[in-house]
Amino acid sequence: MLEVADISVAYGQHRALTDAALNVGRGEIVVILGANGAGKTSLLKAIAGIVACLPGKRVTLSGRDISALPAHEIVEAGLALVPEGRGIFADLTVAxxxxxxxxxxxxxxxEAARRERVLSLFPRLGERLGQTVRTMSGGEQQMVAIGRALMSNPDVLLLDEPSLGLSPLLVRELFASLRKVRESGVGLLLVEQNARESLAIADRGYLIENGKITGSGTGTELMSNDAVQRAYLGGIVASAV
Structure with a gap:
């Protein structure tokens, strides 16, 4: 559904990405793993049209070339981004x-049916529709951010560090909700510092180092890869349940 090729991004003299390429299928969760500064956020923003790319960028969504579209038209085409830090309207209510x-x-x-779907994914939001978002917990604000993105009726959802700052319990709830989003047919491209939890739900993943995609595999393959275990999982891990 989403096909990305030859994405290169530079900030002045600093090359953040070089010829990045990936794909996300319908109803598929794909995770991007990499160290801080590897280019993960730049990749998501480049796909979403938020940062300028060097010549050659190719992005297609459901067969449509969206490479040259501005960000708001990319949303209209069916791609939504939940940025790191959530990007919510904190002084407005959940509703x-x-x-x-x-x-x-x-x-x-x-719209009404989609809202009901969002509230079924995140029942807590249904209890707080009239609450000002800035008064909510970090986990609840992340639910608002994801719910707002889903309200745009995306074919593909990009998420940048959705579990950052959340308690272990809320992380588990969040990833259970992402599984349900996948079941609805939405593709998810996920940048996530919690490699263990993200690989547990991922169909596939990519490794990025110094702005370059250096490897890929299924979630299970990456979970059992020695280099991935050393870099992101704290050593040898047991087989995923």
Whole structure:
């Protein structure tokens, strides 16, 4: 569904990405693993049209070339980004944030049903529709951010460090919800510092080092890879349950 090739990004003299390429299928969870500064966030932002790329970028979504579209038209095409730090409207209520998420034309039909779907994924939000988002916990704010993105009716959802700062219990709840999103047919491209939890739910993954994709495999293959275990899993791990 999402095909990405030849994405290169530079900030002044610093090359953040070089010829990055990946793909995400319908209803597939794909995780990107890499150290801080490896280029993970730049890759998501480049796909979403938020940062400028060097010539040659190719991004297609469901067969449509969206490489040259501005960010708001990329959302209309069916791709939504949940950025690191969430990017929510903190002074608005939960209900208002969800309503803003449904602003794209593609999302206006079926808005009510989509909202019910979001609230079924995150029941806590249904209890707090009138609450100002800045008064909520970090985990609840992340639910708002993901719910707002889902309200745009995406085919592919990009998530940048969604579990950052969350308690272990909330991390488990979050990843269980992402599984349910996958079951609805939405593809997910996930940058995540919690390698163990993300690989446990991932269909596939990519490794990125110094701005270059250096490896790939299924979630199970990467979980059992010695180099991945040493770099991201704290050593040898037992087989995933």
């Amino acid at each position: 208002e944030n969800l309503l803003l998420g449904a602003n794209p034309k593609r999302a206006r039909d079926g």
